[in-house]
Amino acid sequence: MEFKTVIEPFRIHSVEPLKLTTHSQRKTIIEKAGYNVFNLRSEDVMIDLLTDSGTGAMSKSQWAALQNGDESYAGSPSWQRFDSAVKNLFPFNNVIPTHQGRAAEKILFSILGGPGKVVPSNTHFDTTRANIEFTGAKAVDLVIEQGRNPQSLHPFKGNMDVEKLHDLIEEIGSEHIPIVMMTVTNNSGGGQPVSMENIRETSQLCHRFGIPFFLDGCRFAENSWFIQERESGYSQVPISDIVKEMASLADGMTMSAKKDPLGNIGGWLAMNDDTLAKEARRLLILTEGFPTYGGLAGRDLEAIAVGLTEAISQDYLDYRIASTRYLGHALHDADIPVVLPIGGHAVYIDARSWLGHLSPLQYPGQSLCVALYVEGGIRSCEIGTVMFGLQPDGKEVPAAMDLVRLAIPRRTYTQSHIDYVVEVCLKLKDIITSLPGYTITSEPEPLRHFSARFAPLV
Numbered sequence: 001m002e003f004k005t006v007i008e009p010f011r012i013h014s015v016e017p018l019k020l021t022t023h024s025q026r027k028t029i030i031e032k033a034g035y036n037v038f039n040l041r042s043e044d045v046m047i048d049l050l051t052d053s054g055t056g057a058m059s060k061s062q063w064a065a066l067q068n069g070d071e072s073y074a075g076s077p078s079w080q081r082f083d084s085a086v087k088n089l090f091p092f093n094n095v096i097p098t099h100q101g102r103a104a105e106k107i108l109f110s111i112l113g114g115p116g117k118v119v120p121s122n123t124h125f126d127t128t129r130a131n132i133e134f135t136g137a138k139a140v141d142l143v144i145e146q147g148r149n150p151q152s153l154h155p156f157k158g159n160m161d162v163e164k165l166h167d168l169i170e171e172i173g174s175e176h177i178p179i180v181m182m183t184v185t186n187n188s189g190g191g192q193p194v195s196m197e198n199i200r201e202t203s204q205l206c207h208r209f210g211i212p213f214f215l216d217g218c219r220f221a222e223n224s225w226f227i228q229e230r231e232s233g234y235s236q237v238p239i240s241d242i243v244k245e246m247a248s249l250a251d252g253m254t255m256s257a258k259k260d261p262l263g264n265i266g267g268w269l270a271m272n273d274d275t276l277a278k279e280a281r282r283l284l285i286l287t288e289g290f291p292t293y294g295g296l297a298g299r300d301l302e303a304i305a306v307g308l309t310e311a312i313s314q315d316y317l318d319y320r321i322a323s324t325r326y327l328g329h330a331l332h333d334a335d336i337p338v339v340l341p342i343g344g345h346a347v348y349i350d351a352r353s354w355l356g357h358l359s360p361l362q363y364p365g366q367s368l369c370v371a372l373y374v375e376g377g378i379r380s381c382e383i384g385t386v387m388f389g390l391q392p393d394g395k396e397v398p399a400a401m402d403l404v405r406l407a408i409p410r411r412t413y414t415q416s417h418i419d420y421v422v423e424v425c426l427k428l429k430d431i432i433t434s435l436p437g438y439t440i441t442s443e444p445e446p447l448r449h450f451s452a453r454f455a456p457l458v
Contacts, residue, residue: 006322009315010411013060019043026374034453035438037369037379046377047417049406052345054100054258054265056410059310062262062303069299074290078298078305085305089240089312090217090247092270094277096284097294097301101218101256102127104269107283108214108254111276112178113137120168121181121216122160123147123188126387128181128216128254130446133392137178140168141400147189148400150339150350155230156195157341158186158223160202174209183216184223184246188383190403191219191343193226196234196245203249212251212273218259220246222344225317239312252276259345262307262410266300320344323418324408330422336429345407349425351384352402355435360385360398362437366454368404368428371435376424381405386440387449 021029021044033039037050048055070076079097086095098104105128113119113135120140124132132139142164146154160182169177182202186192199215206213224242228234234242247253252271257263271277281291288295310316321344328342337350355364365382372378384402391397406421428435436456443452 006319006326008323008411008414009313009319010059018046020046021377023374026377030370030373034441035366035370035456036449036452036454037373037381038450039453040373040379044377045373045379047413047421048379049346049408049421050379050381052259052407052409053256054263055412056262056264057412058262058264058303059306059411061310062306065302065306066299069297069302071298074292076292076298076301078301079292081305082301085308086268086270089220089243089308090253090270091244092247092252093272093274094270094280096269096277096280096291097296098267098269098284098288099295100258100265101216101254101267102131103288103295104254104256104267105131107269107280107287108179109135109137110283111279116176117178118168118172118176119179119181120160120165120177122158122183122194123186124181125183125187125216126447126449128183129388134446138392141188142168143186143189147186147192150190150337150348150353150401150403153340155193155341156198156226157192158184158189158194159198160194162198162201162205165202166205169205169209169211174211177209177211179212179214180206181214181216182250183218185219185226185344187219187345188388190339190348190401191222191346191405192339192341193223193230193344195231196227196242197231199246199249212271212276213249214271215246215250215253216255217246217253218256219345220255221260221311221317222320224312225321226344239314239317243312257304257307260311261304262311263300263304266296266304268294320410323415326415327406327408327418327421330418331425334422334426334429336425339403347406347408348383348403349406350401351382351404354432357433358435358437360402361389361396362439362457363402363454364437365402365404366438367435370438370454370456371428371431372404372424375427375431376420378406378421378424381407382449386452390443390445390448 115136117137146152257266339348365384
């Protein structure tokens with residue numbers, strides 16, 4: 001007999017109290033925050049689904065590993081354990097630690113970017129795009145058409161449109177494309193996975209034209225789980241072997257260890273090209289630190305090394321995906337529009353569809369984020385026109401989709417917390433058509449969504 005309930009493959013070892021707020025308190029708090037949930041104090045948030053980046057709970061093995069942290073400036077054994085753990089899954093010649101993923105992106109695109117350059121991806125996430133555009137290069141998204149349709153049931157909606165990538169290379173010339181990125185899973189596209197076949201085809205195309213192919217591997221374990229579940233020939237292949245096969249098709253990667261590697265901080269840049277690595281280490285020393293710590297304490301390196309082994313546990317990943325689907329299917333069953341199929345690290349509400357009375361330039365995603373907080377103390381993240389609408393030339397256009405991401409921190413919330421989130425969303429159904437649009441009153445650049453301030457439209 002198989003049980004319906006998928007239990008957490010862990011038990012609670014310590015607890016952190018939550019501050020419970022009232023509806024009237026939250027209305028005042030969000031107004032003072034300029035109607036931007038990024039400006040909220042975390043203590044004023046009851047269920048924090050803003051991001052799964054660095055917000056997960058570490059295991060007792062990780063906490064124990066902190067005690068092994070060697071804080072030597074150079075050549076620490078903590079670095080050696082970190083380097084070995086990374087190369088065990090991602091056997092690139094050079095591993096360069098950074099304090100988080102965007103630091104790896106900053107170094108990489110400082111070297112390879114610049115005016116006249118174009119960097120294609122299935123879909124760039126916000127910091128990747130910002131770091132590319134900061135150099136004067138252009139970031140281009142080439143996800144398959146099904147990836148732009150929230151209701152499409154394609155099993156690998158994160159896939160690169162290889163034909164469009166080929167056409168782009170032919171059109172502008174490979175000399176203008178210093179690198180091709182593949183984001184796994186496709187965060188901005190609804191946490192959707194990329195198939196091994198698509199990774200292989202993209203890799204082969206890049207190498208035919210002499211273009212380096214890199215992975216943005218933040219959610220490598222979840223993507224591997226989906227390959228195991230959905231792609232022919234992989235159902236009996238261990239997660240670790242799927243990860244290694246993905247890595248073998250790439251020339252390098254960027255990584256935020258705050259996601260699937262189960263760290264609270266950290267990341268790395270890895271590559272096979274020794275010349276590129278030499279230049280990257282030069283910039284690392286200027287901005288992050290010595291190449292054997294890269295802005296991280298020895299204890300952080302230790303925690304990531306352990307986290308990498310835990311992240312590929314079959315039991316953990318089965319629970320991880322099941323818990324996300326639990327939320328997604330509950331919302332879908334209640335006729336709340338969500339991106340389908342449900343992804344790995346988050347559930348994405350289709351705010352443009354649900355708040356159909358608002359135009360994209362009235363920021364329906366932002367409106368929904370505010371409402372989730374006011375009604376239930378839930379912090380979420382707009383992934384839409386606020387995040388991606390402002391173009392490098394200063395013009396604003398609607399994003400491809402207006403989504404609200406409910407990112408589930410790893411090993412942090414229980415089923416009752418998720419049931420509460422569902423109840424809040426059901427309550428919003430009764431008032432959804434009355435939610436106002438918003439205008440931006442202040443928008444620092446780049447990455448305006450982090451600190452912009454808003455006002456409701458009346």
